[in-house]
Amino acid sequence: MExxxxxxxxKDMGKLGVITKVIQSGSLNVEHPIIKWRINYEIxxxxxxxxxxxxxxxxxxxxxxxxxxx
Numbered sequence: 930m931e932x933x934x935x936x937x938x939x940k941d942m943g944k945l946g947v948i949t950k951v952i953q954s955g956s957l958n959v960e961h962p963i964i965k966w967r968i969n970y971e972i973x974x975x976x977x978x979x980x981x982x983x984x985x986x987x988x989x990x991x992x993x994x995x996x997x998x999x
Contacts, residue, residue, distance in 0.1 A: 931998065933970065933987065938999040941990075945975040945999075952981070 937948040950971035968984040990996040 933984075933998075939972065940997040940999055941972070941974070942995070944978075946972045946980075949973050949979075 933948060933951070935948055935951055939946045939948070948970050952969040952971065969981050970984065970987055971979065971981050973979045987996065991998060
């Protein structure tokens, strides 16, 4: 599977999205420790919404064909 990095375009349930940030494990200063245990991706969509998704979840959705890398 190709590397997912800032600027990667995706198609997610018909919406165009772009990876705007790769949050490395342990680099985000938050009060929720679970977010520090893995790499997370910040995704902004063409409809103005955004999401933060864990690396394992994103890769699984790509593998299952639910999300497509453009």
